[in-house]
Amino acid sequence: MKKFACLALSVLLSGAASLPSWAGEVLDRIEQTGVINAGTRKDAVPFAYVDDQGEWVGFSIDLLELIRQEAEARLGKPIKLNMVEATADNRFDLITNQTIDLECASSTFTWNRTAVVDFSVSYFADGTKIITGVDSDLESADSLAGRAIGVIPDTTNAKAILDFQPGATIVEVKDQADGMAKLEAGEIEAFAGDGIVLAGLKKTSDNPQQWKVVPNFPYQYEAYACLLPKDDSDWRNLVNYSLVKYMEGVISDQTAAVEIYERWFDEETGVAPYPRETINDYYQGIVDSFEWIPIVSY
Known part of the structure:
Protein backbone atom coordinates (compact mmCIF):
# COMPACT_ATOMS: atom_id res chain seq x y z
CA MET A 1 0.00 0.00 0.00
CA LYS A 2 2.80 2.39 0.93
CA LYS A 3 4.65 1.63 -2.30
CA PHE A 4 1.46 2.27 -4.28
CA ALA A 5 0.85 5.58 -2.50
CA CYS A 6 4.42 6.75 -3.09
CA LEU A 7 4.21 5.70 -6.76
CA ALA A 8 1.01 7.67 -7.13
CA LEU A 9 2.69 10.65 -5.53
CA SER A 10 5.71 10.40 -7.83
CA VAL A 11 3.35 10.66 -10.81
CA LEU A 12 1.71 13.73 -9.30
CA LEU A 13 5.02 15.46 -8.72
CA SER A 14 5.30 16.25 -12.42
CA GLY A 15 2.00 18.14 -12.40
CA ALA A 16 1.07 21.59 -11.17
CA ALA A 17 -1.61 22.27 -8.62
CA SER A 18 -4.72 24.18 -9.61
CA LEU A 19 -5.69 25.80 -6.33
CA PRO A 20 -8.78 27.73 -5.30
CA SER A 21 -8.67 31.38 -4.34
CA TRP A 22 -9.11 31.40 -0.57
CA ALA A 23 -10.63 34.21 1.46
CA GLY A 24 -12.29 34.38 4.88
CA GLU A 25 -12.03 36.59 7.94
CA VAL A 26 -8.52 35.59 9.05
CA LEU A 27 -7.10 35.62 5.54
CA ASP A 28 -8.69 39.00 4.87
CA ARG A 29 -7.00 40.37 7.98
CA ILE A 30 -3.66 38.83 6.98
CA GLU A 31 -3.96 40.30 3.49
CA GLN A 32 -4.68 43.75 4.90
CA THR A 33 -1.88 43.72 7.49
CA GLY A 34 0.71 41.56 5.74
CA VAL A 35 1.22 39.73 9.04
CA ILE A 36 0.36 36.33 10.50
CA ASN A 37 0.22 36.60 14.29
CA ALA A 38 1.40 33.17 15.37
CA GLY A 39 1.22 31.95 18.93
CA THR A 40 3.86 29.54 20.10
CA ARG A 41 5.82 28.45 23.16
CA LYS A 42 9.18 29.47 24.58
CA ASP A 43 9.90 26.22 26.39
CA ALA A 44 8.49 23.30 24.36
CA VAL A 45 11.72 21.73 23.10
CA PRO A 46 11.94 20.56 20.29
CA PHE A 47 8.67 22.04 19.00
CA ALA A 48 9.00 25.69 19.93
CA TYR A 49 11.51 27.47 22.14
CA VAL A 50 13.93 30.37 22.30
CA ASP A 51 17.57 29.42 21.71
CA ASP A 52 20.74 30.86 23.23
CA GLN A 53 20.74 33.63 20.62
CA GLY A 54 17.23 34.68 21.60
CA GLU A 55 15.70 33.31 18.38
CA TRP A 56 12.43 31.38 18.11
CA VAL A 57 13.31 27.89 16.88
CA GLY A 58 11.75 24.44 16.75
CA PHE A 59 9.82 22.00 14.60
CA SER A 60 6.56 23.93 14.97
CA ILE A 61 8.34 27.16 14.08
CA ASP A 62 9.48 25.55 10.82
CA LEU A 63 5.90 24.48 10.11
CA LEU A 64 4.70 28.02 10.77
CA GLU A 65 7.19 29.19 8.15
CA LEU A 66 5.66 26.75 5.62
CA ILE A 67 2.21 28.15 6.45
CA ARG A 68 3.56 31.69 5.96
CA GLN A 69 4.98 30.73 2.56
CA GLU A 70 1.66 29.21 1.48
CA ALA A 71 -0.27 32.30 2.61
CA GLU A 72 2.18 34.53 0.75
CA ALA A 73 1.74 32.49 -2.44
CA ARG A 74 -2.06 32.45 -2.17
CA LEU A 75 -2.39 36.16 -1.34
CA GLY A 76 0.25 37.27 -3.84
CA LYS A 77 2.05 39.63 -1.46
CA PRO A 78 4.81 39.51 1.18
CA ILE A 79 3.63 38.07 4.50
CA LYS A 80 5.55 38.18 7.76
CA LEU A 81 5.33 36.00 10.87
CA ASN A 82 4.86 37.82 14.16
CA MET A 83 5.62 35.43 17.02
CA VAL A 84 3.52 35.81 20.17
CA GLU A 85 4.24 33.80 23.30
CA ALA A 86 1.35 31.48 24.09
CA THR A 87 1.18 29.53 27.33
CA ALA A 88 -0.96 26.68 28.62
CA ASP A 89 -2.98 29.32 30.48
CA ASN A 90 -3.62 31.89 27.75
CA ARG A 91 -3.44 30.10 24.38
CA PHE A 92 -7.20 29.64 24.00
CA ASP A 93 -7.92 33.24 25.01
CA LEU A 94 -5.37 34.50 22.47
CA ILE A 95 -7.26 32.65 19.74
CA THR A 96 -10.76 33.67 20.79
CA ASN A 97 -9.91 37.36 21.27
CA GLN A 98 -8.14 37.45 17.86
CA THR A 99 -4.71 38.34 19.28
CA ILE A 100 -3.28 35.45 17.26
CA ASP A 101 -4.39 33.77 14.05
CA LEU A 102 -3.20 30.31 15.09
CA GLU A 103 -1.12 28.58 17.76
CA CYS A 104 1.37 25.87 16.84
CA ALA A 105 3.61 24.41 19.51
CA SER A 106 2.65 21.20 21.28
CA SER A 107 -1.10 21.54 21.77
CA THR A 108 -3.11 18.34 21.71
CA PHE A 109 -6.58 17.68 20.38
CA THR A 110 -9.48 17.07 22.77
CA TRP A 111 -13.21 17.15 22.03
CA ASN A 112 -13.80 19.52 24.94
CA ARG A 113 -11.42 22.07 23.43
CA THR A 114 -13.38 22.15 20.18
CA ALA A 115 -16.04 24.11 22.07
CA VAL A 116 -13.78 27.18 21.89
CA VAL A 117 -11.27 26.55 19.08
CA ASP A 118 -10.84 24.55 15.90
CA PHE A 119 -7.87 22.31 15.18
CA SER A 120 -5.72 21.75 12.14
CA VAL A 121 -4.86 18.29 10.88
CA SER A 122 -2.50 16.53 13.31
CA TYR A 123 1.19 16.88 12.48
CA PHE A 124 2.69 14.74 15.26
CA ALA A 125 1.63 12.11 17.78
CA ASP A 126 3.08 11.15 21.11
CA ALA A 223 -2.24 14.04 18.64
CA TYR A 224 -0.57 17.43 18.14
CA ALA A 225 -2.28 20.07 16.00
CA CYS A 226 -2.43 23.83 15.54
CA LEU A 227 -5.16 25.74 17.36
CA LEU A 228 -7.30 27.87 15.02
CA PRO A 229 -10.24 30.28 15.32
CA LYS A 230 -13.60 28.54 15.12
CA ASP A 231 -15.62 28.37 11.93
CA ASP A 232 -13.10 29.85 9.50
CA SER A 233 -12.78 27.05 6.99
CA ASP A 234 -10.76 29.04 4.44
CA TRP A 235 -7.96 29.71 6.91
CA ARG A 236 -8.14 26.16 8.29
CA ASN A 237 -7.92 24.76 4.75
CA LEU A 238 -4.82 26.81 3.99
CA VAL A 239 -3.13 25.65 7.19
CA ASN A 240 -4.10 22.02 6.51
CA TYR A 241 -2.92 22.28 2.91
CA SER A 242 0.50 23.46 4.12
CA LEU A 243 0.79 20.67 6.69
CA VAL A 244 -0.39 17.89 4.39
CA LYS A 245 2.01 19.05 1.67
CA TYR A 246 4.84 18.90 4.21
CA MET A 247 3.82 15.39 5.33
CA GLU A 248 3.69 14.20 1.72
CA GLY A 249 7.21 15.58 1.33
CA VAL A 250 8.48 13.50 4.24
CA ILE A 251 6.77 10.33 2.98
CA SER A 252 8.19 10.76 -0.52
CA ASP A 253 11.71 11.77 0.60
CA GLN A 254 11.53 15.34 -0.65
CA THR A 255 14.75 17.00 0.53
CA ALA A 256 13.31 20.18 2.06
CA ALA A 257 10.65 18.33 4.07
CA VAL A 258 13.01 15.61 5.28
CA GLU A 259 15.55 18.23 6.37
CA ILE A 260 12.92 19.89 8.55
CA TYR A 261 12.03 16.60 10.21
CA GLU A 262 15.59 15.41 10.72
CA ARG A 263 16.73 18.76 12.10
CA TRP A 264 14.66 18.03 15.20
CA PHE A 265 14.04 14.29 15.28
CA ASP A 266 16.93 12.49 13.56
CA GLU A 267 17.88 9.47 15.67
CA GLU A 268 21.55 10.50 15.78
CA THR A 269 21.67 14.27 15.43
CA GLY A 270 18.16 15.44 16.33
CA VAL A 271 17.24 17.44 19.42
CA ALA A 272 14.70 14.78 20.44
CA PRO A 273 15.12 11.57 18.39
CA TYR A 274 11.95 9.99 16.97
CA PRO A 275 12.02 7.15 14.42
CA ARG A 276 11.43 8.21 10.83
CA GLU A 277 9.65 4.94 10.08
CA THR A 278 7.15 5.60 12.86
CA ILE A 279 6.34 9.11 11.69
CA ASN A 280 6.14 7.98 8.05
CA ASP A 281 3.43 5.48 9.01
CA TYR A 282 1.58 8.18 10.95
CA TYR A 283 1.82 10.70 8.13
CA GLN A 284 0.77 8.10 5.57
CA GLY A 285 -2.45 7.47 7.46
CA ILE A 286 -3.25 11.19 7.58
CA VAL A 287 -2.31 11.97 3.99
CA ASP A 288 -4.36 9.05 2.67
CA SER A 289 -7.50 10.75 3.98
CA PHE A 290 -6.86 13.81 1.79
CA GLU A 291 -6.38 14.48 -1.90
CA TRP A 292 -2.73 14.08 -2.84
CA ILE A 293 -1.02 17.41 -3.50
CA PRO A 294 1.47 17.85 -6.36
CA ILE A 295 4.73 18.87 -4.69
CA VAL A 296 6.78 21.32 -6.73
CA SER A 297 8.93 23.01 -4.07
CA TYR A 298 8.72 24.69 -0.70
Whole structure:
Protein backbone atom coordinates (compact mmCIF):
# COMPACT_ATOMS: atom_id res chain seq x y z
CA MET A 1 0.00 0.00 0.00
CA LYS A 2 2.80 2.39 0.93
CA LYS A 3 4.65 1.63 -2.30
CA PHE A 4 1.46 2.27 -4.28
CA ALA A 5 0.85 5.58 -2.50
CA CYS A 6 4.42 6.75 -3.09
CA LEU A 7 4.21 5.70 -6.76
CA ALA A 8 1.01 7.67 -7.13
CA LEU A 9 2.69 10.65 -5.53
CA SER A 10 5.71 10.40 -7.83
CA VAL A 11 3.35 10.66 -10.81
CA LEU A 12 1.71 13.73 -9.30
CA LEU A 13 5.02 15.46 -8.72
CA SER A 14 5.30 16.25 -12.42
CA GLY A 15 2.00 18.14 -12.40
CA ALA A 16 1.07 21.59 -11.17
CA ALA A 17 -1.61 22.27 -8.62
CA SER A 18 -4.72 24.18 -9.61
CA LEU A 19 -5.69 25.80 -6.33
CA PRO A 20 -8.78 27.73 -5.30
CA SER A 21 -8.67 31.38 -4.34
CA TRP A 22 -9.11 31.40 -0.57
CA ALA A 23 -10.63 34.21 1.46
CA GLY A 24 -12.29 34.38 4.88
CA GLU A 25 -12.03 36.59 7.94
CA VAL A 26 -8.52 35.59 9.05
CA LEU A 27 -7.10 35.62 5.54
CA ASP A 28 -8.69 39.00 4.87
CA ARG A 29 -7.00 40.37 7.98
CA ILE A 30 -3.66 38.83 6.98
CA GLU A 31 -3.96 40.30 3.49
CA GLN A 32 -4.68 43.75 4.90
CA THR A 33 -1.88 43.72 7.49
CA GLY A 34 0.71 41.56 5.74
CA VAL A 35 1.22 39.73 9.04
CA ILE A 36 0.36 36.33 10.50
CA ASN A 37 0.22 36.60 14.29
CA ALA A 38 1.40 33.17 15.37
CA GLY A 39 1.22 31.95 18.93
CA THR A 40 3.86 29.54 20.10
CA ARG A 41 5.82 28.45 23.16
CA LYS A 42 9.18 29.47 24.58
CA ASP A 43 9.90 26.22 26.39
CA ALA A 44 8.49 23.30 24.36
CA VAL A 45 11.72 21.73 23.10
CA PRO A 46 11.94 20.56 20.29
CA PHE A 47 8.67 22.04 19.00
CA ALA A 48 9.00 25.69 19.93
CA TYR A 49 11.51 27.47 22.14
CA VAL A 50 13.93 30.37 22.30
CA ASP A 51 17.57 29.42 21.71
CA ASP A 52 20.74 30.86 23.23
CA GLN A 53 20.74 33.63 20.62
CA GLY A 54 17.23 34.68 21.60
CA GLU A 55 15.70 33.31 18.38
CA TRP A 56 12.43 31.38 18.11
CA VAL A 57 13.31 27.89 16.88
CA GLY A 58 11.75 24.44 16.75
CA PHE A 59 9.82 22.00 14.60
CA SER A 60 6.56 23.93 14.97
CA ILE A 61 8.34 27.16 14.08
CA ASP A 62 9.48 25.55 10.82
CA LEU A 63 5.90 24.48 10.11
CA LEU A 64 4.70 28.02 10.77
CA GLU A 65 7.19 29.19 8.15
CA LEU A 66 5.66 26.75 5.62
CA ILE A 67 2.21 28.15 6.45
CA ARG A 68 3.56 31.69 5.96
CA GLN A 69 4.98 30.73 2.56
CA GLU A 70 1.66 29.21 1.48
CA ALA A 71 -0.27 32.30 2.61
CA GLU A 72 2.18 34.53 0.75
CA ALA A 73 1.74 32.49 -2.44
CA ARG A 74 -2.06 32.45 -2.17
CA LEU A 75 -2.39 36.16 -1.34
CA GLY A 76 0.25 37.27 -3.84
CA LYS A 77 2.05 39.63 -1.46
CA PRO A 78 4.81 39.51 1.18
CA ILE A 79 3.63 38.07 4.50
CA LYS A 80 5.55 38.18 7.76
CA LEU A 81 5.33 36.00 10.87
CA ASN A 82 4.86 37.82 14.16
CA MET A 83 5.62 35.43 17.02
CA VAL A 84 3.52 35.81 20.17
CA GLU A 85 4.24 33.80 23.30
CA ALA A 86 1.35 31.48 24.09
CA THR A 87 1.18 29.53 27.33
CA ALA A 88 -0.96 26.68 28.62
CA ASP A 89 -2.98 29.32 30.48
CA ASN A 90 -3.62 31.89 27.75
CA ARG A 91 -3.44 30.10 24.38
CA PHE A 92 -7.20 29.64 24.00
CA ASP A 93 -7.92 33.24 25.01
CA LEU A 94 -5.37 34.50 22.47
CA ILE A 95 -7.26 32.65 19.74
CA THR A 96 -10.76 33.67 20.79
CA ASN A 97 -9.91 37.36 21.27
CA GLN A 98 -8.14 37.45 17.86
CA THR A 99 -4.71 38.34 19.28
CA ILE A 100 -3.28 35.45 17.26
CA ASP A 101 -4.39 33.77 14.05
CA LEU A 102 -3.20 30.31 15.09
CA GLU A 103 -1.12 28.58 17.76
CA CYS A 104 1.37 25.87 16.84
CA ALA A 105 3.61 24.41 19.51
CA SER A 106 2.65 21.20 21.28
CA SER A 107 -1.10 21.54 21.77
CA THR A 108 -3.11 18.34 21.71
CA PHE A 109 -6.58 17.68 20.38
CA THR A 110 -9.48 17.07 22.77
CA TRP A 111 -13.21 17.15 22.03
CA ASN A 112 -13.80 19.52 24.94
CA ARG A 113 -11.42 22.07 23.43
CA THR A 114 -13.38 22.15 20.18
CA ALA A 115 -16.04 24.11 22.07
CA VAL A 116 -13.78 27.18 21.89
CA VAL A 117 -11.27 26.55 19.08
CA ASP A 118 -10.84 24.55 15.90
CA PHE A 119 -7.87 22.31 15.18
CA SER A 120 -5.72 21.75 12.14
CA VAL A 121 -4.86 18.29 10.88
CA SER A 122 -2.50 16.53 13.31
CA TYR A 123 1.19 16.88 12.48
CA PHE A 124 2.69 14.74 15.26
CA ALA A 125 1.63 12.11 17.78
CA ASP A 126 3.08 11.15 21.11
CA GLY A 127 1.70 10.94 24.63
CA THR A 128 2.07 11.57 28.35
CA LYS A 129 5.20 10.25 30.04
CA ILE A 130 7.32 11.36 33.00
CA ILE A 131 10.91 12.47 33.37
CA THR A 132 12.53 11.29 36.58
CA GLY A 133 15.91 10.35 38.05
CA VAL A 134 17.75 7.56 36.30
CA ASP A 135 17.65 5.45 39.49
CA SER A 136 13.97 6.17 40.22
CA ASP A 137 11.45 3.32 40.48
CA LEU A 138 8.63 5.51 39.12
CA GLU A 139 6.85 4.12 36.07
CA SER A 140 3.96 1.78 36.84
CA ALA A 141 0.58 2.88 38.21
CA ASP A 142 1.38 1.44 41.65
CA SER A 143 4.72 3.26 41.77
CA LEU A 144 3.07 6.67 41.21
CA ALA A 145 0.72 6.37 44.21
CA GLY A 146 1.53 8.97 46.86
CA ARG A 147 4.53 10.28 44.91
CA ALA A 148 5.05 13.96 44.05
CA ILE A 149 4.48 14.37 40.29
CA GLY A 150 4.80 17.83 38.75
CA VAL A 151 2.19 18.82 36.15
CA ILE A 152 1.19 21.97 34.33
CA PRO A 153 -2.42 22.55 35.43
CA ASP A 154 -5.33 22.24 32.99
CA THR A 155 -3.30 20.18 30.52
CA THR A 156 -3.98 16.77 29.05
CA ASN A 157 -0.84 15.56 30.84
CA ALA A 158 -2.29 16.47 34.24
CA LYS A 159 -5.49 14.60 33.42
CA ALA A 160 -3.59 11.59 32.09
CA ILE A 161 -1.59 11.18 35.31
CA LEU A 162 -4.69 11.35 37.50
CA ASP A 163 -6.57 8.96 35.21
CA PHE A 164 -3.64 6.52 35.36
CA GLN A 165 -3.09 6.87 39.13
CA PRO A 166 -5.65 8.91 41.08
CA GLY A 167 -3.50 8.49 44.18
CA ALA A 168 -0.53 10.43 42.78
CA THR A 169 0.38 13.59 44.68
CA ILE A 170 -0.03 16.33 42.07
CA VAL A 171 2.26 19.36 42.31
CA GLU A 172 1.34 22.20 39.97
CA VAL A 173 4.16 23.90 38.10
CA LYS A 174 4.10 27.02 35.96
CA ASP A 175 5.60 25.66 32.75
CA GLN A 176 8.17 23.23 31.34
CA ALA A 177 11.12 25.17 32.69
CA ASP A 178 9.58 25.40 36.16
CA GLY A 179 8.80 21.68 36.15
CA MET A 180 12.37 20.79 35.24
CA ALA A 181 13.75 23.23 37.81
CA LYS A 182 11.62 21.69 40.57
CA LEU A 183 12.72 18.22 39.53
CA GLU A 184 16.39 19.22 39.62
CA ALA A 185 15.88 20.84 43.03
CA GLY A 186 14.25 17.68 44.42
CA GLU A 187 10.91 19.38 45.05
CA ILE A 188 9.13 16.76 42.93
CA GLU A 189 10.04 13.18 42.07
CA ALA A 190 8.96 13.37 38.44
CA PHE A 191 7.58 15.83 35.92
CA ALA A 192 4.82 14.76 33.54
CA GLY A 193 4.59 15.99 29.98
CA ASP A 194 4.57 14.87 26.36
CA GLY A 195 7.28 12.26 25.94
CA ILE A 196 8.99 13.95 23.00
CA VAL A 197 9.10 17.28 24.86
CA LEU A 198 10.53 15.57 27.95
CA ALA A 199 13.19 13.98 25.74
CA GLY A 200 14.09 17.48 24.57
CA LEU A 201 14.26 18.73 28.17
CA LYS A 202 16.52 15.83 29.08
CA LYS A 203 18.88 16.40 26.16
CA THR A 204 19.19 20.13 26.84
CA SER A 205 19.59 19.76 30.63
CA ASP A 206 22.94 20.31 32.35
CA ASN A 207 23.31 16.59 33.06
CA PRO A 208 21.27 14.47 30.60
CA GLN A 209 22.62 11.20 32.05
CA GLN A 210 20.93 12.02 35.37
CA TRP A 211 17.43 11.63 33.90
CA LYS A 212 15.24 9.11 32.11
CA VAL A 213 11.90 9.40 30.33
CA VAL A 214 9.44 6.58 31.03
CA PRO A 215 7.47 4.47 30.25
CA ASN A 216 8.27 3.18 26.77
CA PHE A 217 4.58 3.39 25.85
CA PRO A 218 2.78 6.57 27.01
CA TYR A 219 0.20 6.60 29.77
CA GLN A 220 -2.08 8.31 27.26
CA TYR A 221 -1.62 8.91 23.52
CA GLU A 222 -2.21 12.36 22.05
CA ALA A 223 -2.24 14.04 18.64
CA TYR A 224 -0.57 17.43 18.14
CA ALA A 225 -2.28 20.07 16.00
CA CYS A 226 -2.43 23.83 15.54
CA LEU A 227 -5.16 25.74 17.36
CA LEU A 228 -7.30 27.87 15.02
CA PRO A 229 -10.24 30.28 15.32
CA LYS A 230 -13.60 28.54 15.12
CA ASP A 231 -15.62 28.37 11.93
CA ASP A 232 -13.10 29.85 9.50
CA SER A 233 -12.78 27.05 6.99
CA ASP A 234 -10.76 29.04 4.44
CA TRP A 235 -7.96 29.71 6.91
CA ARG A 236 -8.14 26.16 8.29
CA ASN A 237 -7.92 24.76 4.75
CA LEU A 238 -4.82 26.81 3.99
CA VAL A 239 -3.13 25.65 7.19
CA ASN A 240 -4.10 22.02 6.51
CA TYR A 241 -2.92 22.28 2.91
CA SER A 242 0.50 23.46 4.12
CA LEU A 243 0.79 20.67 6.69
CA VAL A 244 -0.39 17.89 4.39
CA LYS A 245 2.01 19.05 1.67
CA TYR A 246 4.84 18.90 4.21
CA MET A 247 3.82 15.39 5.33
CA GLU A 248 3.69 14.20 1.72
CA GLY A 249 7.21 15.58 1.33
CA VAL A 250 8.48 13.50 4.24
CA ILE A 251 6.77 10.33 2.98
CA SER A 252 8.19 10.76 -0.52
CA ASP A 253 11.71 11.77 0.60
CA GLN A 254 11.53 15.34 -0.65
CA THR A 255 14.75 17.00 0.53
CA ALA A 256 13.31 20.18 2.06
CA ALA A 257 10.65 18.33 4.07
CA VAL A 258 13.01 15.61 5.28
CA GLU A 259 15.55 18.23 6.37
CA ILE A 260 12.92 19.89 8.55
CA TYR A 261 12.03 16.60 10.21
CA GLU A 262 15.59 15.41 10.72
CA ARG A 263 16.73 18.76 12.10
CA TRP A 264 14.66 18.03 15.20
CA PHE A 265 14.04 14.29 15.28
CA ASP A 266 16.93 12.49 13.56
CA GLU A 267 17.88 9.47 15.67
CA GLU A 268 21.55 10.50 15.78
CA THR A 269 21.67 14.27 15.43
CA GLY A 270 18.16 15.44 16.33
CA VAL A 271 17.24 17.44 19.42
CA ALA A 272 14.70 14.78 20.44
CA PRO A 273 15.12 11.57 18.39
CA TYR A 274 11.95 9.99 16.97
CA PRO A 275 12.02 7.15 14.42
CA ARG A 276 11.43 8.21 10.83
CA GLU A 277 9.65 4.94 10.08
CA THR A 278 7.15 5.60 12.86
CA ILE A 279 6.34 9.11 11.69
CA ASN A 280 6.14 7.98 8.05
CA ASP A 281 3.43 5.48 9.01
CA TYR A 282 1.58 8.18 10.95
CA TYR A 283 1.82 10.70 8.13
CA GLN A 284 0.77 8.10 5.57
CA GLY A 285 -2.45 7.47 7.46
CA ILE A 286 -3.25 11.19 7.58
CA VAL A 287 -2.31 11.97 3.99
CA ASP A 288 -4.36 9.05 2.67
CA SER A 289 -7.50 10.75 3.98
CA PHE A 290 -6.86 13.81 1.79
CA GLU A 291 -6.38 14.48 -1.90
CA TRP A 292 -2.73 14.08 -2.84
CA ILE A 293 -1.02 17.41 -3.50
CA PRO A 294 1.47 17.85 -6.36
CA ILE A 295 4.73 18.87 -4.69
CA VAL A 296 6.78 21.32 -6.73
CA SER A 297 8.93 23.01 -4.07
CA TYR A 298 8.72 24.69 -0.70
